[in-house]
Amino acid sequence: MAANTFDLREFALDLRTSLGTAKGDITERRGLLVGVEREGTDGNIVRGVGEATPLTPWTESYDDCAASLRGLGEGAEENEDDAGDSDDGDGLLGTLGPAARHGVTLAASDAAARAAGVPLAEQLARTAATGDVSDSVPVNGTVGDGSVDETVAAAESAVADGFDCLKLKVGARDVDDDLDRLRAVRDAVGDDVTLRADANGAWSHEEAERAVDILSELAFAYVEQPLAADDLAGHADLRGRGVDIALDESVNGTGEVPQQLSEFADVVVLKPMAQGGPRAAVALAGHLQSQDVTPVVTTTIDAVVARTAAVHVAAAISDVPACGLATADLLADDLAEDPCPVVDGSVSVPEGPGLAGDAFDSLLWDE
Numbered sequence: 001m002a003a004n005t006f007d008l009r010e011f012a013l014d015l016r017t018s019l020g021t022a023k024g025d026i027t028e029r030r031g032l033l034v035g036v037e038r039e040g041t042d043g044n045i046v047r048g049v050g051e052a053t054p055l056t057p058w059t060e061s062y063d064d065c066a067a068s069l070r071g072l073g074e075g076a077e078e079n080e081d082d083a084g085d086s087d088d089g090d091g092l093l094g095t096l097g098p099a100a101r102h103g104v105t106l107a108a109s110d111a112a113a114r115a116a117g118v119p120l121a122e123q124l125a126r127t128a129a130t131g132d133v134s135d136s137v138p139v140n141g142t143v144g145d146g147s148v149d150e151t152v153a154a155a156e157s158a159v160a161d162g163f164d165c166l167k168l169k170v171g172a173r174d175v176d177d178d179l180d181r182l183r184a185v186r187d188a189v190g191d192d193v194t195l196r197a198d199a200n201g202a203w204s205h206e207e208a209e210r211a212v213d214i215l216s217e218l219a220f221a222y223v224e225q226p227l228a229a230d231d232l233a234g235h236a237d238l239r240g241r242g243v244d245i246a247l248d249e250s251v252n253g254t255g256e257v258p259q260q261l262s263e264f265a266d267v268v269v270l271k272p273m274a275q276g277g278p279r280a281a282v283a284l285a286g287h288l289q290s291q292d293v294t295p296v297v298t299t300t301i302d303a304v305v306a307r308t309a310a311v312h313v314a315a316a317i318s319d320v321p322a323c324g325l326a327t328a329d330l331l332a333d334d335l336a337e338d339p340c341p342v343v344d345g346s347v348s349v350p351e352g353p354g355l356a357g358d359a360f361d362s363l364l365w366d367e
């Protein structure tokens with residue numbers, strides 16, 4: 001196989017307004033675009049584009065990600081067979097943290113899908129045997145921490161924009177203040193809007209038990225990561241109280257993923273950036289569905305390349321519920337035009353080939 005050559009481009013994007021979470025405010029997203037070029041079987045150059053946008057504690061640090069990708073560029077010639085689109089972590093890929101691995105495997109998968117002339121979602125569905133590929137994906141609105149009035153206003157604005165599912169960030173303030181926020185949102189948007197809360201592991205077991213009882217009264221669909229990432233037993237204990245329990249940091253970190261997640265959660269959030277690439281995310285989704293656990297795909301507030309890849313991941317997962325992919329509006333600017341704009345609470349899957357044809361090539365190569 002001809003050697004891969006890798007190109008890198010660093011970027012930094014400000015958020016339009018900071019996203020308040022229990023882990024602090026997210027104000028900027030720094031990452032690296034990864035471009036791969038290789039000679040195809042017909043002798044033509046095949047290109048692929050990836051994105052590595054770290055976010056601790058879901059992934060390695062930016063500095064570690066950047067250093068490992070720069071090291072990759074120097075050794076690409078010797079490691080041509082390792083930098084394919086395999087996510088099994090052998091060889092070269094095994095030395096990379098999840099965000100760097102996401103950048104490399106996404107670029108390789110984009111190149112392979114473009115060479116085959118198929119959308120990335122179709123290639124992902126083929127390799128994971130997940131079944132048919134959707135041509136659109138439902139998405140939820142994302143509402144950060146804020147006062148009661150700010151939260152209600154943001155929720156009403158999202159519903160007016162066509163979202164019928166909202167995720168509300170909690171855990172940054174006293175649990176009773178959060179429950180006042182959530183009750184006010186339910187009163188404002190009515191019973192037909194699906195509501196979710198995400199605590200990012202901020203609550204004690206006692207706080208979580210109180211919260212779950214109120215969330216059940218308010219008919220919330222699920223609460224994401226109410227307890228610390230390592231408290232799987234605590235999450236299991238919260239189940240069956242009228243609101244589903246979702247795991248995020250317990251599954252999307254740099255630790256081991258428990259095999260039998262159905263003991264601990266009804267829903268598992270999948271972050272392709274934290275899973276080390278689109279294929280790993282789709283494979284885990286299939287594993288979850290085999291245990292009757294519902295997968296939900298979310299970005300890590302990424303730039304347009306990784307966000308588009310997350311749309312393809314969600315499209316390759318059968319019967320996926322509303323996903324956390326409508327995060328473009330959180331950014332003050334982006335690297336390229338969005339091929340998956342949100343329309344009435346859903347996004348269309350680009351026809352490709354690959355991610356979005358050659359739409360992102362000019363970000364890495366001078367035409």
Ligand SMILES: O=C(O)CCC(=O)C1=CC=C[C@@H](O)[C@@H]1C(=O)O
Binds near residue numbers: 019026141298327
């Ligand atoms: O799920 C969504 O609606 C958007 C993504 C999202 O909420 C998150 C992305 C990355 C880190 C966190 O701030 C948050 C999460 O915890 O899921």
Ligand SMILES: [Mg+2]
Binds near residue numbers: 200224248249269
């Ligand atoms: Mg979360």
